[in-house]
Amino acid sequence: MRRVRLYDSLHREVRLFQPRFPPRVGMFVCGVTTYDDAHIGHGRFAVVFDVLARALRRWGYRVFYVQNVTNLDDKVIARAGETGDDPLERSARYFRAWREQMDALNVRSVDHYPFATDYLPEIVDQIRDLERAGFAYRAEDGSVYYEVARFPPYGQLSGQNVQALRPGARVELDRRKRSPEDFVLWKAATPGEPSWESPWGPGRPGWHIEDTAITGRLLGPQYDIHGGGIDLIFPHHEAEIAQAEGASGKSPLVEYWLHNGLVQMNGEKMSKSLGNVASLEAAIATAGAMPLRLYYLNAHYRSPLDFQPEASLREARESYERLRGPFARVTASLASASAGSELPDALAQHANSVVEQMDDLLADDLRSREALALLFQWARTVNELGELSGYSALALESLAAPFRWAEVTLGLFADVAGADAGALDAAVRVAIDARSRARARGDYGEADRIRDELARAEIHLEDGPSGTRWTYRPSSSDGS
RNA sequence: GCCGAGGUGGCAGAGUGGUGAAUGCGACGGACUGCAGAUCCGUUUCCUGGGGGUUCGAAUCCCUCCCUCGGCUCCA
Numbered sequence: 053m054r055r056v057r058l059y060d061s062l063h064r065e066v067r068l069f070q071p072r073f074p075p076r077v078g079m080f081v082c083g084v085t086t087y088d089d090a091h092i093g094h095g096r097f098a099v100v101f102d103v104l105a106r107a108l109r110r111w112g113y114r115v116f117y118v119q120n121v122t123n124l125d126d127k128v129i130a131r132a133g134e135t136g137d138d139p140l141e142r143s144a145r146y147f148r149a150w151r152e153q154m155d156a157l158n159v160r161s162v163d164h165y166p167f168a169t170d171y172l173p174e175i176v177d178q179i180r181d182l183e184r185a186g187f188a189y190r191a192e193d194g195s196v197y198y199e200v201a202r203f204p205p206y207g208q209l210s211g212q213n214v215q216a217l218r219p220g221a222r223v224e225l226d227r228r229k230r231s232p233e234d235f236v237l238w239k240a241a242t243p244g245e246p247s248w249e250s251p252w253g254p255g256r257p258g259w260h261i262e263d264t265a266i267t268g269r270l271l272g273p274q275y276d277i278h279g280g281g282i283d284l285i286f287p288h289h290e291a292e293i294a295q296a297e298g299a300s301g302k303s304p305l306v307e308y309w310l311h312n313g314l315v316q317m318n319g320e321k322m323s324k325s326l327g328n329v330a331s332l333e334a335a336i337a338t339a340g341a342m343p344l345r346l347y348y349l350n351a352h353y354r355s356p357l358d359f360q361p362e363a364s365l366r367e368a369r370e371s372y373e374r375l376r377g378p379f380a381r382v383t384a385s386l387a388s389a390s391a392g393s394e395l396p397d398a399l400a401q402h403a404n405s406v407v408e409q410m411d412d413l414l415a416d417d418l419r420s421r422e423a424l425a426l427l428f429q430w431a432r433t434v435n436e437l438g439e440l441s442g443y444s445a446l447a448l449e450s451l452a453a454p455f456r457w458a459e460v461t462l463g464l465f466a467d468v469a470g471a472d473a474g475a476l477d478a479a480v481r482v483a484i485d486a487r488s489r490a491r492a493r494g495d496y497g498e499a500d501r502i503r504d505e506l507a508r509a510e511i512h513l514e515d516g517p518s519g520t521r522w523t524y525r526p527s528s529s530d531g532s
Numbered sequence: 533g534c535c536g537a538g539g540u541g542g543c544a545g546a547g548u549g550g551u552g553a554a555u556g557c558g559a560c561g562g563a564c565u566g567c568a569g570a571u572c573c574g575u576u577u578c579c580u581g582g583g584g585g586u587u588c589g590a591a592u593c594c595c596u597c598c599c600u601c602g603g604c605u606c607c608a
Binding site: 061064081082083084085090091093094097098100126127207211212213233235259279280281282283284285286287288311312313315320321322323325346350355356357360363366367370371373377378419421422425426427428429435436438491494496499500503512513516517521523525 | 557569
């Protein structure tokens with residue numbers, strides 16, 4: 053099994069990845085709160101952790117990947133109240149949109165998307181465990197709080213000093229709490245809002261408890277990987293550690309804490325509360341899902357990533373075409389390949405070496421940017437060969453290998469046609485032959501008419517020294 | 533104020549002690565084309581925030597200053 057290294061936010065260093073029970077890997081990622089449209093930042097964490105799961109599976113690990121869905125919280129309720137929606141129906145609607153966007157982005161590695169409200173029994177059980185262990189207390193109104201002072205490691209993940217938090221401007225004064233840093237586990241019901249029965253009376257879960265209740269049930273009291281945006285470290289992930297370790301008595305909850313950097317818009321974090329969001333759905337429509345995926349993977353996952361509304365998407369489309377073009381040509385040639393020449397040994401070996409190097413890069417804390425740099429170089433190598441129809445199927449498979457690696461591991465090229473390319477090629481060739489005859493007799497009007505007509509079907513012709521080549525290049529839906 | 537991550541060419545973004553500082557986008561020139569496009573070749577005169585130090589050698593290690601971003605109970 054490949055040597056994998058991952059940066060762990062708790063230990064603050066890159067560590068050799070050793071799951072508790074290899075080859076099995078339990079992986080949990082904080083998902084979305086389904087109260088509004090997802091933005092580009094949400095797409096980033098989804099793609100980054102999709103690649104992690106894909107890569108681990110490629111290397112022989114058996115990954116169970118859970119991504120939760122916060123389908124009920126203060127924001128869902130608040131937004132539903134504004135619009136007159138039923139909160140849970142609103143959530144269901146936005147979750148469907150999220151899944152559609154995930155499908156478009158080729159995010160397929162998530163095994164299970166648990167909803168918070170499907171885990172009420174587990175949530176109640178965990179709060180009772182915390183009560184029994186002395187970490188929780190009941191307030192007069194029926195809410196239950198976590199008493200942070202009872203959990204000395206609190207602050208270890210974020211490096212926060214709990215005492216220093218006290219004067220923090222945003223720590224609200226709440227008379228129900230024994231201490232300002234305490235956080236709510238169970239919120240007493242408010243009339244008109246969804247609520248569930250519990251030993252403490254009707255209410256609903258606090259923000260942090262759903263994750264640890266879900267992971268406790270699905271992944272156990274201790275598991276391997278927990279991922280999420282870097283903005284969740286405090287207080288959310290800190291609270292998760294306090295809850296899970298307090299309730300189970302086992303430490304550590306998680307072996308490897310992974311946090312992705314945030315997408316910034318003109319130098320500032322993209323967030324709904326700042327109002328500077330770019331909709332994920334719109335970006336997919338404008339740039340295409342695969343170029344967007346490339347955009348995410350073209351930076352290291354822990355770095356901040358700047359989003360420039362016009363430039364970023366245009367660049368993503370142009371660079372993606374540079375990769376997709378040669379791969380699509382190899383695939384098309386492969387579909388009709390029979391006998392032909394082989395590659396020089398050095399080139400075939402180079403293909404293997406590129407794949408090996410890309411695996412190594414990804415295994416070193418997901419250096420996707422550098423793996424892509426190699427893939428761009430390989431694209432150039434393939435382009436240098438020119439016409440591909442003279443190569444054998446074996447040779448073409450060698451040429452395809454680095455692209456196929458990216459297809460499987462990075463999840464790119466979901467839009468590159470495969471098996472039916474041969475039939476399409478035969479059909480397009482008929483039109484190309486007719487146009488060639490027109491050009492030969494100097495009838496450029498007819499030649500351009502055929503080319504324009506094919507262009508309307510998004511098939512683009514290119515005349516070169518070795519004849520006419522065609523590519524299928526879908527334009528974006530906005531037509532820009 | 534406290535905790536954390538950063539400052540690299542026109543832009544995006546790698547590289548964290550040693551061959552010419554990747555890769556992509558953009559721009560310019562050339563080849564190819566009936567024109568176009570794609571592709572290839574070349575150019576973009578050369579960019580590591582300022583200062584100091586360690587070293588034969590620093591973008592990379594140390595010190596210091598400046599600046600940016602994130603967190604400090606809404607957050608991917």
